[in-house]
Amino acid sequence: MSTAMNFGAKSFQPRPPDKGSFPLDHFGECKRFQEKFMKCLRDNHFENTLCRNESKEYLQCRMERRLMAQEPLEKLGFGDLIGGKSEARDKS
Amino acid sequence: MGGSWLTGWRHVVLCGWRWSYAGSVTRTGEGVEPFLRLWSRGTGSAERGLRRLGTWGRRRMTQDFTSQPPRRTKRTNPFTRAQEEDWRRRNKTVLTYVTAAAVGMLGASYAAVPLYRLYCQTTGLGGSAVAGHASDQIETMVPVKDRIIKVTFNADVHASLQWNFRPQQTEIYVVPGETALAFYKAKNPTDKPVIGISTYNVVPFEAGQYFNKIQCFCFEEQRLNPQEEVDMPVFFYIDPEFAEDPRMLNVDLITLSYTFFEAKEGHKLPVPGYN
Numbered sequence: 001m002s003t004a005m006n007f008g009a010k011s012f013q014p015r016p017p018d019k020g021s022f023p024l025d026h027f028g029e030c031k032r033f034q035e036k037f038m039k040c041l042r043d044n045h046f047e048n049t050l051c052r053n054e055s056k057e058y059l060q061c062r063m064e065r066r067l068m069a070q071e072p073l074e075k076l077g078f079g080d081l082i083g084g085k086s087e088a089r090d091k092s
Numbered sequence: 093m094g095g096s097w098l099t100g101w102r103h104v105v106l107c108g109w110r111w112s113y114a115g116s117v118t119r120t121g122e123g124v125e126p127f128l129r130l131w132s133r134g135t136g137s138a139e140r141g142l143r144r145l146g147t148w149g150r151r152r153m154t155q156d157f158t159s160q161p162p163r164r165t166k167r168t169n170p171f172t173r174a175q176e177e178d179w180r181r182r183n184k185t186v187l188t189y190v191t192a193a194a195v196g197m198l199g200a201s202y203a204a205v206p207l208y209r210l211y212c213q214t215t216g217l218g219g220s221a222v223a224g225h226a227s228d229q230i231e232t233m234v235p236v237k238d239r240i241i242k243v244t245f246n247a248d249v250h251a252s253l254q255w256n257f258r259p260q261q262t263e264i265y266v267v268p269g270e271t272a273l274a275f276y277k278a279k280n281p282t283d284k285p286v287i288g289i290s291t292y293n294v295v296p297f298e299a300g301q302y303f304n305k306i307q308c309f310c311f312e313e314q315r316l317n318p319q320e321e322v323d324m325p326v327f328f329y330i331d332p333e334f335a336e337d338p339r340m341l342n343v344d345l346i347t348l349s350y351t352f353f354e355a356k357e358g359h360k361l362p363v364p365g366y367n
Contacts, residue, residue, distance in 0.1 A: 014291055017305040021312035024322050034275060034323050038260060047265045048272040049235075055273035059327070068307070076306065077230045077271030077329060 023067050030061040056081055235269035236335040246349035247276055253354040254282050269332035276324040280316035287315045287355040295347045298339055302331040313355045
């Protein structure tokens with residue numbers, strides 16, 4: 001990051017998240033899905049593309065438990081996973 | 093006759109003002125008259141002034157008013173006088189309108205700041221000039237499969253906050269245009285509930301504009317009960333336009349860094365938005 005002396009340079013402007021903040025999962029209701037996701041990441045050398053199904057499931061869990069605002073999955077970028085679930089399975 | 097004298101006085105007052113301004117020496121009628129005669133050859137306004145002051149001089153001085161022949165120009169015509177009055181009235185109206193417009197512009201420039209803020213709050217644009225770029229874009233964006241970017245995670249805690257805050261994965265490989273999930277973990281080892289608030293930073297600086305967070309845990313107070321441990325997810329994506337930016341050709345590594353502060357009364361965090 002730029003030093004404090006660098007007055008002329010642009011400083012980083014943090015932007016608020018598009019959909020706001022996740023409420024905290026105090027009771028660990030979705031912890032199982034989270035552990036599944038982390039395991040998938042570790043197995044696949046931390047490649048996100050191969051674990052998108054698990055991340056979709058985690059977000060679905062959150063939405064069910066009212067820990068996240070309900071959103072159609074297309075709006076979260078999972079459009080390709082809804083219709084062709086088998087497609088994702090084939091990829092991974 | 094009284095009426096005409098009244099108007100005469102009004103014109104004299106005007107002219108008296110004009111002459112003292114121009115000459116910066118107030119002269120009596122006698123001294124002024126030859127001066128006026130000189131001037132009368134020049135501008136037309138002076139001619140008018142001459143006529144006015146001529147009346148005044150005739151009124152005040154006991155001089156013979158025959159020394160100055162009354163000018164029977166068409167300006168003594170009541171029609172032209174009325175026309176001049178009409179012009180003067182119209183000039184005054186125009187001047188009033190122009191002044192009102194100038195004052196209005198000044199007021200509008202002051203009012204623009206809170207008005208724009210109100211507009212942004214109602215339309216939810218929040219500072220970005222493009223409306224609705226987020227949700228529509230996520231639906232339609234196509235992942236750029238040939239650009240693999242490594243995103244590393246960093247977690248920091250302010251000295252006064254006693255949380256154990258760390259990322260659950262050191263790195264993750266994503267492609268632009270694909271949404272990704274990452275986790276941080278925070279534990280409150282103390283016996284008291286603690287409220288923290290976080291901010292983030294993205295390095296390199298130019299890549300930060302392509303880093304879009306859909307949902308995270310930043311900028312809102314998060315409360316941890318004693319001995320509680322929670323997972324904090326970050327749901328983000330890298331804009332597909334990242335792949336088309338020539339400055340980003342050599343960028344393969346993006347570091348996302350979160351810092352937690354303790355939320356105290358009166359403590360002001362650099363939270364984005366209109367505060």
